[in-house]
Amino acid sequence: MTKHHRFLITLFAGLLLLGGISCSTPQKAEVDLIPMPRSVEYHRGAFTLSPETKFYTQLPTEGKEALARCLEGTLLGSVPFADEATGNNGISLNLCDSTVVPEAEGYRLEIGKKGVTLSASTEAGLFYGIQTLLQLLNNGDGKTLPAVTIDDAPRFPYRGMHLDVSRHFADKEFVKKQLDALAYFKMNRFHWHLTDGAGWRIEIKKYPRLTSFAAWRPFEKLNDWWTGGRTFCDQNDPRAVGGYYTQDDIREVVAYAAERHITIIPEIEMPGHSEEVLATYPELSCSGKPYVDADYCIGTEKTFEFLENVLLEVIDLFPSEYIHIGGDEASKNGWRKCPRCQKRMADEHLASVEELQSYMIHRIERFLNEHGRKIIGWDEIIEGGLTPGATVMSWRGEEGAIHAVKAGNPAIMTPGKYCYLDAYQDAPSTQPMAIGGYLTLEKAYSFEPVPDSLTTEEAALIQGLQGNVWTEYMTTPEHTEYMIYPRILALAEVGWTPAERKDWKSFHTRALHAVQFLKEKGYNPFPLDKEVGDKPESMRTEENLALNKSVTHLYPYSKQYAGEGDQALVDGVRGGWMYNDDRWQGFLNSDIDVTIDLDSITDIKQVYAEFLQLKGPYVWLPKQVIISASTDGKEYTTLATVDNDISPEVETLQFKTFGWEGNAKARYVRYQALSNGIEGGWLFTDEIIIR
Missing domain, CATH: 3.30.379.10 (Chitobiase/beta-hexosaminidase domain 2-like)
Structure with missing residues (x-):
């Protein structure tokens, strides 16, 4: 035949x-x-x-x-x-x-x-x-x-979905089921996130402990593992939860995907997100001890021997032109104190730990190139220098892709704002637990992968887009499908259909039919016909005394979550269900201290602002709010001191308004929100309202 x-x-x-x-x-x-x-x-x-x-x-x-x-x-x-x-x-x-x-x-x-x-x-x-x-x-x-x-014909050659099977394992039949749906909606890439700190999921014959130990943990849920010591256990431990794919499983799924014209791109994380490897083979870490480091030691040749041996077996299993090598969120902390890493930096004339990471990425890339493969990495691989042959997967916004294509490198768009399918897709109180963020079907559909700032030549280097499924809170197959569908269908149309042919109203109607079809086929999609929608307050302009008045920030807000900039807290625009909707203003590791000038001495009766808390992404309520007023901008009278009464240990999304009511005269209103001091923590508020 x-x-x-x-x-x-x-x-x-x-x-x-x-x-x-x-x-x-x-x-x-x-x-x-x-x-x-x-x-x-x-x-x-x-x-x-x-x-x-x-x-x-x-x-x-x-x-x-x-x-x-x-x-x-x-x-x-x-x-x-x-x-x-x-x-x-x-x-x-x-x-x-x-x-x-x-x-x-x-x-x-x-x-x-x-x-x-x-x-x-x-x-x-x-x-x-x-x-x-x-x-x-x-x-x-x-x-x-x-x-x-x-x-x-498709608009972009790369139309993909990523699935994290490290944090919660999904068996091969589940993967094949998703490949069926992806093919039906004309998607052609499956990014398989096979390794991460929470578990190693691919059999490597040279290193059998990766699947007899690093693939198993004595906790069913990731959060319990995270707070319970982050340890692993042997496969035969009665507490063991996890799993892995044999090499025969991998070959079966790869062939299954190929029959549906889907290329599987495997990801082997490095140098960070490698706790599971370093707990199993601590000699590859800077400390030499298990459960201490998350990043490979770049100063020892043992690290490169291990990674190259792993990649040789990966290459044998996956015919994909590209291998994804991660590269994201390496802490680099161990490298700063490690004598071997410091020696490597001196020997290679590297000025920073960022350049040390780049050294590792370049060296792995050369190895893969020698074996006929190319690398894709998350946008952190730009740091310390980008090699000409690397493809950048831009997740921290669009900036990584813009940087890459301006340097002549291909890029794939997957910004969290539009492409992270672990975010809430409807009013959080109606939804299962999610890590944070708010990504509706309409917002996913609104994504335009080619920024206006690019030239025609640069735009041609945007290869396409990808929806990412991170499974921190997705403990069951049903929950995972609920988060994937129908939002992946919006990205399928963004990747295939010419931009001028897109029509949200038409797509929404077609998506309703697709959801019903998927249900009949045994999938568990989000019930689009029962969508609640955004927070009611976000649908109207908040008329109040502070609207469009001058506001001064003592501490800078984050550029990543700037809202509308300097005037964001007095523009009358309330935030929606989540902090990433461009309406909330964020402050990282900082208090909020703003003063609003009402232009003239005014009778005031109420001052308040709303905050939100979500433990997963380290978004906290302030530990205390202080509201004060002044008629001259020099002498301030404290109107209220409000303490927070919600614990930072609460897992679910919380909203709380901190305010004052009474009678006072003021031209200047000062609003201070004090951080709870947790390192890496955020404060978010959307509007300071004065009546």
Whole structure:
């Protein structure tokens, strides 16, 4: 059997998995597809599958029989094969010349009253055209296809989803189930986060303790492990919770993904987020002791020997051109005191620990390049110098990608504000626990991956985008799916559909249908039809005496969470459910101390501001608020001192208003919110209101 024949068999196996669901909905003026195609031309009429409908392909008898077995049980399962092309009542699948369909993942679908012709110049294009056919059937009556001509191809070559299986393990069947859905919505990259401080998830034969020890912990939930000592245990310990993929599992999933034209990019974290490795092999750490360090020691050759041996086995398992090497959030603390790291810095003439990290990244990159692979890393790999061949995955906003493409490097957009699917997607009080953030379907859909500041040449280096699923609080498969869907569908359309073709109202309608389809297929999506929406206060302008008055900050606010800048606390705009909506103003490791000038001495009766607390991202309520007033800006009278009565140990999202009521005269109102002193802690407030 030829490679082409095997491909077409695999192609229709996808129909078995994702076909067969029909909804009794009338034909709409607009095709019910996600992502929306590049071009749709509508015609009169429709093509209806009947007992006489036949397939035509170039497959020989053996291939046709195999394909028929794959189609059993699907909407197309009863369609027989014709020995030669039929002009009427047929479905023709054609691999054509690139002059007809030039794009590698593009296709042309022609549906008329008499039949269907699907053409593509590559197997991937043919596959995506079949996903379109499947959606048209599944979203219609199961047998009628609208008469249309669709010319389609993706906007970006990289359309991905990341899944963290370190913090909470997901078995291979769960992974394959998500690959089915990603393929159905035309996504083509799966970033598999296989290692992190909470657990090692891939069998490495040279280092068996990585899966007999570092893959297991004596706690079911990550938070319990985090607060309970962060220790690991042997696989046969009765308390052991975790898991890993054997190399046979990996090969099975990689092949499964390839059949659906999804490339799996494995991630092996370095130099940080490596607590599980260093607890198992402490000689790779700066201290030489388990449970002390999170970063590999860069001063010892043992580290590079270990990483290179691991990567050799990873390369053997994954055919992906790229290997993700992490590179994010390394503390670098051990390196500053480690004699071996300091010697490495002196020997290599490195001026800082940032350059020491860059040394390690460059060295690993050379190793991978020598073995025919390239690296992707989180945007911290920019620090200390970026190599020409590296691809940057920009998660801390868009700045990393902008820096990369201006240096001539490819970049993938995955900023937390739009692409982190561990954030709340609706009113937090109605949702399961999340790490923080607030990312609605509409906000994910609004993402534009190409910043306006880029030239045409620079914009071409933006390869696409990725939705990230971090599983700190996702302890079950159902919860994980709830966080993925339908927001990943918004990113699928952002990655495929031309920007000028995007339409939120249309997408929302189509997403409602997609959620129902996913439920019928056994997924557990967020119930979009029951969405509560944003915080009511955020929907109106807050009229008050402080509105648009001059405000002075004694301590600077964070540039990352600036809101509308200097006037953010008096612009009348209240924050929503979470601090990352550009309406809350954040202060890191700092008190808040602001003074508002009311322009003239004014009778005031009320001063207040609201704060929020969420333990996961270290967002705290102030330990105390002091409100004072002055008529001359020199002598201040304390109006109120308000202490916080909510513990920082509370896990759930908290809102609290700190204020004063009474009677006073003031031109200047000073509002002080004191930090609780927890290192790395944030204070967030949205508006200081004076009445």
